[in-house]
Amino acid sequence: MNKIMNGKLVIVLILCLAYAVNLEAQKTKIKFQKLxxxxxxxxxxxxxxxxFxxxxxxxxxxxxxxxTEVFTVDSIATLYxxxxxxxxxxxxxxxxxxxxxxxxxxxxxxxxFFSADGEQLGSSNSHNFVQDHGQAMYQAHLAITQGNNRLNNSRSILFEEIxxxxxxxxxxxxxKxxxxxxxTTWCRPCIQMDRNVFTLDNVADFYNENFINVKLNAEKGEGIDIRKKFEIKAYPTYLYLDTNGELVSRTSGYTEAKEFIDYGKNALKAFTNKNAEGKGIQFQQGTWKDILKKSRVENKLIFFDGYTTWCGPCKTMAKDVFTNDTIADFFNENFxxxxxxxxxxxGIDLKKHYKVAAYPTYIYIxxxxxxxxxxxxxxxxxxxAKYGEDALSEDRTLSYLKKQYESGNREAALVTAYLSALKVAYNRKEVSNVAVEFLDGLKGKQLLTEGNWLIIKDYLSDAESKSFAYLVNNRKKFYQLYDKKEVDDKIYNTYLNTVHKYVTYNDDKTVNFDEDGFNKYLKSVNKSxxxxxxxxxxxxxxxxxxSRREWARYAEEIDKGLANGNIEKSPLILYNxxxxxxxxxESPEILSKAAxxxxxxxxxxPNKDxxxxxxNLQADLLVKAGKTDEAAAARSTFKPEELEKANKMNPMKALIIKKK
Known part of the structure; x- marks a missing residue:
């Protein structure tokens, strides 16, 4: 009897083992071939x-x-x-x-990832794949897209070998x-540009038609001279030069095709403008001391353009405004x-001396x-053009308006002009101070006049001011004279613009919190x-x-606000x-909430693009929280090309709060 039972047990074990082996054989995994x-x-x-x-x-x-963990995932293995x-x-x-x-x-x-002819299409590593399984799908899709692009394109930029x-x-x-x-030969982005961008038909056709194209190794031969002349310190660097070899524009780094063509188009426009005789503001060369002397000798004001190389608006102004004939003629004649x-x-010392805090800053000196x-x-x-005319006027310059105000002139027209000039100069602190000082000095009913309402609407930003309290307490009177929504929006925004004043930072980056002031502020809002x-x-x-960097409570209050409807389910607010x-x-719990x-x-x-x-942000947060499977699921809801398109279409200005 025992022998029979033992025999049956052996048979059952064999069948179970065979079933397990069969299941393992049926499990999908990437088929690595011995080639x-x-x-x-x-x-x-x-x-x-x-x-692969x-x-x-x-x-x-x-x-x-x-x-064992990534290459055995069905969706990944099937794709590969x-x-x-x-x-x-x-x-x-x-x-x-x-x-x-x-x-x-x-x-x-x-x-x-390679094409069949051995050209790289993309790369990653095991750490990334293990940390976020979705990366295995994402990188493969990118490689497939890149590979198909190569198959569909047959031309490349033709570089002169002279x-x-x-x-x-x-x-x-x-x-041209x-x-x-x-x-440089060791620069990977250089290789990627050669492989992924220079070989696209639309890029090749544009550059071959419009430029004399040259490829120079910055560490050899004539490339060394070019590197020194233009102070090249990053690779790849792209220089656009005029027919005399002088710089028209420059950029650097790996760049996608559309943006790379746009750089070329901007360079062409600048080249055309530069070639046009007398076109564009003519900027003088020399030391600051030389410029001041020239100003005195010619009895002209200095127009000072304070810029940085990374400033987008600076480049826009140089390209689209400084090259305008009317602007060029006016500024070249008068400054x-x-x-x-x-x-x-x-520029470093001048920035400190003139307290330049934003770019571009234009100063008339x-x-x-x-x-x-x-x-x-x-x-x-x-x-x-109007700003330039203001600088030459006798009664519209910031210095004149400031002098008049500080001498005691409180005429509404002058105060309004002064506030406007301060706003254009980006002096927000002084805008607030002047607005409060002027408005708080008026009697209550005077605030109801149209001129003073405009000052309240455009410049008042302190919810603790006497004039704001009058606005809040007498808002029904303002409703009778002005648009109710405008009045309510002004009250709403002024309260929110005031909250920052209760937190300040020391030189050692520690936080000062005026708790009593903030609680008083909250009570005033509630009571209003x-x-x-x-x-x-x-x-x-x-x-x-x-502002206080209390992130756990920050997350709790956001969840609370979303639940009770006091925080809007606005896409941009949620994203920020x-x-x-x-x-x-770094907390997995808080990161999961943010996801x-x-x-x-x-x-x-509403815009599905x-x-x-x-x-993608959801997936990044889940990866950081250690939830790689959930991150992979989030990443699978969109294609790489959809993310690329979304990133290029009017990128959202995200709120940046740095760790201190």
């Missing part, structure tokens, strides 16, 4: 596939985890098996040493600007024009170095009975906690809240 690199290329060409290479080293924990010939290469073997140049300076272990002297001669003869790709980079040379007028930011041609008072309190509390947590927090906000933002975003940004 050499050369054999993989032939097979990929024959099957019209791409190549796991370039590994022995005793790599993350590599082993990827094999369909589109790639997959092979593994041990980099510590002779085959690995032979393959090493194909890494193109990548550190192994690495995952590399001397620099011959390049200049050809540029002058054809009246010069495009220089300054690269000594000069521009200084606020981060280089004399007399020959003794006294500031006469100032404006900040990009603007239209018409408005910029104004529309949306609960929402004002909710936003003020959240913003105050962010979530992005802030990504930048400052929920990001998803909610994507769910309510943007939603990939939200779900």
């Amino acid at each position: 050499t690199w050369e054999e993989a290329m032939k097979k990929a060409e024959k099957e019209k596939k791409f190549i 290479v796991d370039a590994y080293r022995p005793s790599c924990e993350s590599c082993d985890k990827a094999i 098996n369909k589109h790639f010939v997959s092979i593994r290469i041990n980099m510590h073997t002779e085959a690995g040493k032979a393959f090493a140049p194909k890494l193109q300076m990548l550190m192994y272990p690495a995952y590399i 001397s620099w002297e011959a390049v200049l001669a050809k540029s002058k003869k054809e009246n 600007p010069i495009f220089i790709d300054a690269y 000594i024009n000069v521009k200084f980079d606020m981060e280089k040379g004399e 007399d020959g003794n170095g006294n500031e006469i007028h100032r404006t900040v930011g990009s603007t239209s041609v018409e408005q910029f 009975g104004v529309d949306r008072k609960e929402r004002i309190i909710a936003y003020s509390t959240v913003n105050n906690l962010a 809240y979530a992005l802030t947590i990504k930048r400052v927090e 929920h906000w990001a998803k909610l933002g994507g769910d309510v975003e 943007y939603v990939a940004r939200y779900y």
Whole structure:
């Protein structure tokens, strides 16, 4: 009997084992083939596939985890098996040493995607794949897209293989600007541009038609001279030069095709403008001392352009406004024009002396170095012309208006003009001080006049001021005279603009919190009975906690506000809240909450072209929280090209709160 039972038990065990083996065999996983690199290329060409290479080293924990945890995921394995010939290469073997140049300076272990002819399409590593399984899908889709682009494009930028002297001669003869790709052999982004961008038909056609194209190794031959002349310190750097070899514009780094073409278009426009005789503001060269002397000798004001190389609005002004004929004629005739980079040379000291805090800053200065007028930011041609005329006037300069105000002139027209000039000069603190001082000095009923209402509406930003209290307590009187929504919006925004004053920072970055002042502020909001008072309190509390860097309570208040409706389910607000947590927090619990906000933002975003940004942020937060499977699921809701499109379409200005 025992023998029979033992026999049956053996049979059952064998069947169970066979079933388990069968289940394992049925489990989908990436099929790594035992092929050499050369054999993989032939097979990929024959099957019209791409190549995926796991370039590994022995005793790599993350590599082993990827094999068992990532490459066995059904969706990942199915994608790779369909589109790639997959092979593994041990980099510590002779085959690995032979393959090493194909890494193109990548550190192994690495995952590399190739076209059938051996060109890199993308890369990642086992750490990224294990940390976020979605990356395996994302990188594969990118490689497939890149590979298909290569198959659909047959042309590339044609670079001249002639001397620099011959390049200049050809540029002058054809009246074409010069495009220089300054690269190094060790620069990976340089290689990627060669491979992914220069080989696209639309890029090649544009550059071949409009430029004399030159490729120079910045560490050899004539490339060294170009590197020194233009102070090239990053690679790749792209120089756009005129027919005399002088700089028209420059940029650097890996750049996608559309943006790269746009750089070329902007350079062409600048080249055309530069060639036009007398066109554009003529900026003088020399030291600041020389400029001041020239100003005194010619009895002209100095127009001072304080810029930085990374400032987008600075470039827009230089390209679209300074080149305007009317602007150029007016400024060249009436001013000594000069521009200084606020981060280089004399610009550093001038920035401190004139207290430049934003870019671009335009200052009108007399020959003794006294500031006469100032404006900040990009603007239209018409408005910029008016600012120049204001600087030459006797009664519209900032210095004149300030002198009049400080001497006791409180005429409404002068105060309004002074406030407007301060606002244009981006002096927000002084705008607030002057507005409060003027309005608080009026009797209650005077605040109801149209002129003073305009000052309240445009310039008052302190909820603790006497004039604001009058507005709140007498808002029904204002309703009778002015649009109710305008009045309510002014009250709402003034309360929110005041909350920042209760938190300040010491030099050592520690926080000072005026708790009594903030609580008094909250009580005044609650007592006011104004529309949306609960929402004002909710936003003020959240913003105050962010300023104090109390992120756990910050997250709690956001969740509370979303639940009771006091915080709007606005896509941009939710995105900014979530992005802030990504930048400052490590707690998995708080990161998970922020991931929920990001998803909610994507769910309510009305423009479906943007939603990939939200779900990508959700995935990033989940990865940081250690929830890789949930991150992969979030990442699977959009395609890489959808994220790329969303990032390029009117990128959202996210709230930035830095760790201090």
